[in-house]
Amino acid sequence: MDWAEKYRPRHLSELVGNRESLRQMSEWARQWTTETPPLIIYGKPGIGKTSSAWALANDMNWEVVELNASDQRTKGVIEKIAGGSASTGSLSGAFRKLIILDEADNLQGNADRGGARAIAEVIRQAKQPLILIANDLYGLDGTIRNLCTKIQFKALPAKSLVPRLREICSMEGITCALPALNDIAEQASGDIRSAVTMLYASAIGKDKVGEDDVSISSKDSRSTIFDLVAATLGYRQVTSLQDLNMTVDETPDTVLQWIEGNLGVLPDTKKNAAAYQALSRADMYLGYTYKTQYYTLWRYANILMLYGVHDVMKGRPSGYAKIMPPTRWRQMSTAKRQKLMREHLLSQLGISMHMSSASVRNIYLCPVSLLARQFPQSFVKDYSFDADQLNILIHDPDLAKSIVKSIDEEKKSLEKELKKKKKEEEALAKKNRTLKKTEPDIKVQLSSCNETDSALVMIDDNEKESETNVNKDKKSSQSTLFNF
Numbered sequence: 001m002d003w004a005e006k007y008r009p010r011h012l013s014e015l016v017g018n019r020e021s022l023r024q025m026s027e028w029a030r031q032w033t034t035e036t037p038p039l040i041i042y043g044k045p046g047i048g049k050t051s052s053a054w055a056l057a058n059d060m061n062w063e064v065v066e067l068n069a070s071d072q073r074t075k076g077v078i079e080k081i082a083g084g085s086a087s088t089g090s091l092s093g094a095f096r097k098l099i100i101l102d103e104a105d106n107l108q109g110n111a112d113r114g115g116a117r118a119i120a121e122v123i124r125q126a127k128q129p130l131i132l133i134a135n136d137l138y139g140l141d142g143t144i145r146n147l148c149t150k151i152q153f154k155a156l157p158a159k160s161l162v163p164r165l166r167e168i169c170s171m172e173g174i175t176c177a178l179p180a181l182n183d184i185a186e187q188a189s190g191d192i193r194s195a196v197t198m199l200y201a202s203a204i205g206k207d208k209v210g211e212d213d214v215s216i217s218s219k220d221s222r223s224t225i226f227d228l229v230a231a232t233l234g235y236r237q238v239t240s241l242q243d244l245n246m247t248v249d250e251t252p253d254t255v256l257q258w259i260e261g262n263l264g265v266l267p268d269t270k271k272n273a274a275a276y277q278a279l280s281r282a283d284m285y286l287g288y289t290y291k292t293q294y295y296t297l298w299r300y301a302n303i304l305m306l307y308g309v310h311d312v313m314k315g316r317p318s319g320y321a322k323i324m325p326p327t328r329w330r331q332m333s334t335a336k337r338q339k340l341m342r343e344h345l346l347s348q349l350g351i352s353m354h355m356s357s358a359s360v361r362n363i364y365l366c367p368v369s370l371l372a373r374q375f376p377q378s379f380v381k382d383y384s385f386d387a388d389q390l391n392i393l394i395h396d397p398d399l400a401k402s403i404v405k406s407i408d409e410e411k412k413s414l415e416k417e418l419k420k421k422k423k424e425e426e427a428l429a430k431k432n433r434t435l436k437k438t439e440p441d442i443k444v445q446l447s448s449c450n451e452t453d454s455a456l457v458m459i460d461d462n463e464k465e466s467e468t469n470v471n472k473d474k475k476s477s478q479s480t481l482f483n484f
């Protein structure tokens with residue numbers, strides 16, 4: 001068994017980091033009733049989302065049913081598992097059954113004809129605790145997203161990974177040099193699964209793991225790109241930048257973005273300009289390459305970006321460099337998320353207005369925004385918008401947040417009331433049923449009453465008869481004038 005699986009945390013207390021998120025999960029589970037909204041746990045891969053859901057179930061002594069993207073996750077299937085009784089009464093003695101919908105951002109992919117809204121309805125009615133797990137919160141359908149309580153899991157800083165790696169080493173009975181552990185933790189970029197797997201790969205067949213074992217075993221592109229960028233910027237001395245570049249498993253345009261992202265602002269403006277000029281020339285060669293499909297030109301791009309920038313940086317004292325992935329990528333991923341959100345909103349509006357998303361965007365977005373500003377509550381209710389989506393239309397994040405919050409609260413209290421009413425109705429129906437059950441006894445009693453009544457009547461009649469007889473007798477026994 002690989003170590004990532006072998007050392008999967010079994011209890012919440014064994015998980016590293018994200019303490020506040022774990023506390024919220026535990027609180028949710030302890031206070032769970034059929035009225036509690038399901039959870040969405042979201043965040044980067046390999047940081048403990050799935051493990052925490054399993055660990056929670058273990059801590060609560062709940063059974064687990066996990067539905068992955070490969071399973072058929074139709075409305076019918078989820079309904080079958082999540083519906084039914086609120087307690088399992090299972091053979092294992094578990095009181096509840098935690099349903100885990102992993103990769104929930106892919107839920108609609110294989111949904112049945114009812115689609116996401118139907119699944120949302122099933123989730124709303126679920127009689128068992130339910131946790132949805134996703135990498136991208138906005139990959140989830142809006143209706144489903146708005147139904148759930150959201151908990152974010154964040155990637156962990158390298159320093160919090162090292163103790164966990166050390167713990168695994170001691171459990172495996174191996175020694176690992178601290179710089180090697182630091183190296184692994186740095187390279188993992190907050191992904192614990194990747195850190196544990198790297199440690200496993202470095203330690204195969206060894207009792208001791210040194211720094212060299214890590215760099216040899218980790219053919220991870222990020223480790224060499226860090227080296228390459230550090231060497232290009234003059235923080236590290238290497239014999240040949242070109243040779244080092246050959247070992248990097250990245251295309252030249254990615255390397256260029258890494259160098260540009262870590263260039264920073266140099267105090268000497270002339271040097272700054274020269275570095276950017278080298279990058280710009282390299283970029284031109286990349287353009288020629290893609291235009292002509294003549295990949296020999298890559299070499300020119302590489303030489304220009306590596307040696308061009310290195311030449312400017314000459315004389316920098318070597319030492320520690322904090323090399324980071326280009327901020328442009330982070331901005332791009334935020335922009336991508338916003339784009340996804342916008343597209344989803346336009347398609348929702350388009351469906352209700354019977355037109356394409358493009359028409360809504362190009363022609364009607366302005367009047368729709370004005371309407372949304374006038375009637376924000378109706379928009380949120382009709383389209384199940386969350387605060388971010390409403391904000392796209394009304395451009396007022398605080399107002400959007402407060403409107404969505406108040407509607408959520410209203411919805412919750414309404415649902416509570418409905419459930420209360422339903423419970424009352426159920427109780428009344430139950431009472432009626434028990435009354436009906438006891439009715440035949442009453443009938444029996446009544447019929448037996450009738451029988452006694454008739455018996456009494458009979459007795460009465462008999463008595464009357466006997467009375468008349470007696471009377472007759474009396475009469476007959478009485479002496480009359482005729483007897484004499």
Ligand SMILES: Nc1ncnc2c1ncn2[C@@H]1O[C@H](COP(=O)(O)OP(=O)(O)OP(=O)(O)O)[C@@H](O)[C@H]1O
Nearest residue numbers: 004007008015016045046047048049050051192193
């Ligand atoms: N917080 C953590 N503490 C300890 N180990 C962890 C933690 N997070 C992840 N791991 C290790 O990584 C492995 C994978 O974790 P898990 O499946 O929970 O990640 P995930 O966030 O759900 O990833 P994905 O989104 O890819 O499913 C675990 O088996 C465990 O070995």
